[in-house]
Amino acid sequence: MTRTIRVGLGARSYDVMVGAGLIARAGELMKPLLPRGRTAVVCDETVQRLHGAALDASLKAQGITPSWIALPPGEQTKSWEGLADLSDRLLALGLDRGDVVTAFGGGVIGDLTGFAASIYKRGIDFIQIPTTLLAQVDSSVGGKTAIDTTRGKNLIGAFHQPLLVLADLGVLGTLSDREMRAGYAEVIKYGLLGDFAFFEWLEAHGAEVLRLEPEALGHGVARSIEMKAEIVGQDEKEAAARALLNLGHTFGHALESETGYGEALLHGEGVAVGCAQAFRFSAVLGHCTAQDAARAEAGIAAAGLPTRMSQVTGAPFPADRLIMHMAQDKKAESGRLTFVLAKGLGEAFVAKGVDAEAVRAFLLSEGATA
Ligand code: NAD
Ligand code: GLY
Numbered sequence: 001m002t003r004t005i006r007v008g009l010g011a012r013s014y015d016v017m018v019g020a021g022l023i024a025r026a027g028e029l030m031k032p033l034l035p036r037g038r039t040a041v042v043c044d045e046t047v048q049r050l051h052g053a054a055l056d057a058s059l060k061a062q063g064i065t066p067s068w069i070a071l072p073p074g075e076q077t078k079s080w081e082g083l084a085d086l087s088d089r090l091l092a093l094g095l096d097r098g099d100v101v102t103a104f105g106g107g108v109i110g111d112l113t114g115f116a117a118s119i120y121k122r123g124i125d126f127i128q129i130p131t132t133l134l135a136q137v138d139s140s141v142g143g144k145t146a147i148d149t150t151r152g153k154n155l156i157g158a159f160h161q162p163l164l165v166l167a168d169l170g171v172l173g174t175l176s177d178r179e180m181r182a183g184y185a186e187v188i189k190y191g192l193l194g195d196f197a198f199f200e201w202l203e204a205h206g207a208e209v210l211r212l213e214p215e216a217l218g219h220g221v222a223r224s225i226e227m228k229a230e231i232v233g234q235d236e237k238e239a240a241a242r243a244l245l246n247l248g249h250t251f252g253h254a255l256e257s258e259t260g261y262g263e264a265l266l267h268g269e270g271v272a273v274g275c276a277q278a279f280r281f282s283a284v285l286g287h288c289t290a291q292d293a294a295r296a297e298a299g300i301a302a303a304g305l306p307t308r309m310s311q312v313t314g315a316p317f318p319a320d321r322l323i324m325h326m327a328q329d330k331k332a333e334s335g336r337l338t339f340v341l342a343k344g345l346g347e348a349f350v351a352k353g354v355d356a357e358a359v360r361a362f363l364l365s366e367g368a369t370a
Contacts, residue, residue: 003222007141008233012161016141016229018222020214022168023054023129027062030127033163034100038065039127040093042086042113043104044073047131050174055104055129066102067093071109075261078112078147080156086116100125100163106132106179107139107267111154114145118160128165132175133183134268136167137190137224142232142242152328153253153261159237167225169217177210177304182268184210184303185248185275187220190227192275192296193247196346198223203299210303243350247340248274251281254325255312264313272300276307278348281362282341292344310367319360319368326359 002019017029030039039059043052048070059066069089071077090101103113103126110128117126130140146157172180187209191199201219202209208216228245235242252267252274259265279293297307309315326337337354364370 001218003218005222005225005229007161007229009161009236014162014164016165016167016225018136018167018169018218018225020168020170022166023051023171024058026055026129026166026168027058027060027064029166030059030100030102030164031062031064033125033127034064036098037063038067039100039102040067040069040090040095041102041104042069042071042109042116044077044106044109045070046073047105047109051104051131051171071112073108075108075148078108080147080149082112083116083147086112087120090116090120095120095124097121097124100127102127102129103140103162104129104131105135106130107135110135110140111144111146111157114143114160114162115147115157118145118158123160125163126160128162130165130167131171133172133180133221134186135183136169136172136221137183138186138228138245140165140167141225141228142245143236148261153256161236167221169212169214169221172212172217178266180210180212181304182266182272185268185272185300185305187224188299188303189245189247189271189275190224192279192299192342192345193244193340193348194227194231194346195223196344198227199299199345203302206299206303240350243338244340244348247342247348248272248276248278250274250326250337250339251277251322254322255309255317257325257328258317258321259312259314269306269312272303272305273307273309273312276300277309277362277366278340279342280366281339281359282343284362284365285341285358287349288342288344288347292342296342296345308366316367316369319363319370322363322368323356323359327356 128140143161146154209220252270279296283293
């Protein structure tokens with residue numbers, strides 16, 4: 001069964017299709033968007049090895065000529081060097097404004113390719129074929145594109161919406177358990193931030209999602225995308241509601257900064273700890289009950305995800321360094337700390353100007369060092 005979710009952004013609206021077997025249908029689905037019958041497919045080497053032949057055959061069966069650009073896997077590819085290399089390779093292919101680039105991979109490939117497309121000859125269209133759970137439920141939808149710099153993650157980027165997103169659930173079968181769980185952190189985030197019924201459904205069916213059982217996986221991915229599409233449709237540029245999608249990210253990014261944005265702590269794992277911390281901090285500040293915070297934590301832990309800083313390699317971390325990372329986060333405004341907190345399960349809100357001393361006391365109570 002294929003589900004189609006529309007991201008409503010006026011003339012830039014697009015469909016996100018979710019289902020098994022979409023790569024086999026990619027040629028047919030993409031053909032109307034490729035008037036020149038060609039596309040540059042950007043992927044990482046792992047995705048090319050595992051799924052490249054299937055996409056290549058699907059495109060060629062429809063008379064589409066793919067030009068493959070395979071980059072090294074890993075966050076380091078989402079860099080100035082990676083952007084320069086990709087841009088140069090696109091130029092070497094002679095693509096121009098009427099052409100379309102295809103991002104085929106996880107969030108690293110989607111973010112880099114989307115950003116390269118946004119600046120290539122002042123802007124070229126692109127299609128997303130996300131291959132990780134995280135990319136399917138989050139990064140491929142909504143048009144945030146970026147690269148990292150030595151001063152921080154995702155600091156240079158653009159809003160650039162894709163023409164189409166094809167989330168083929170079949171490709172998730174080759175993902176490692178750890179990457180699957182990391183993506184699931186973003187799924188549970190949607191329940192925690194705005195849909196208590198979805199959170200309850202995940203309490204009952206989350207294990208089936210992680211086991212890739214088709215019905216549960218399809219619902220879990222599609223409901224996540226529906227929520228993201230609705231929020232992005234209301235607030236594309238994150239002036240208000242879109243900030244709710246950052247639940248768990250202020251705490252999580254601080255831990256990712258401490259651990260170097262790599263294998264020690266995957267982005268989704270940082271979000272998992274961060275969501276649990278956001279609920280515990282909300283309880284400490286009296287916004288939600290301790291029972292809600294405990295239930296949020298239990299839902300995250302049930303997926304085998306970390307919920308405490310002590311579970312992160314390199315712990316304990318100094319409270320002041322964590323606060324420094326939070327203040328440097330691009331979501332901070334004029335140095336004031338902004339958090340997404342919760343009034344209850346499924347009821348997140350944006351809290352601006354949070355007192356750094358209250359954050360420090362909370363972090364110390366969570367095991368950070370003075
Ligand atoms: P990733 O792209 O690095 O992929 C993780 C690993 O999985 C890589 O080694 C990759 O080669 C491998 N892989 C990909 N698909 C596979 C498959 N089907 N089978 C086997 N292996 C596969 O990481 P990610 O977790 O997908 O994305 C993380 C990135 O996304 C970060 O850079 C983060 O900043 C970004 N992100 C962006 C947004 C946004 O809104 N733009 C949202 C969330 C995260
Ligand atoms: N991942 C957060 C956003 O897209 O806004």
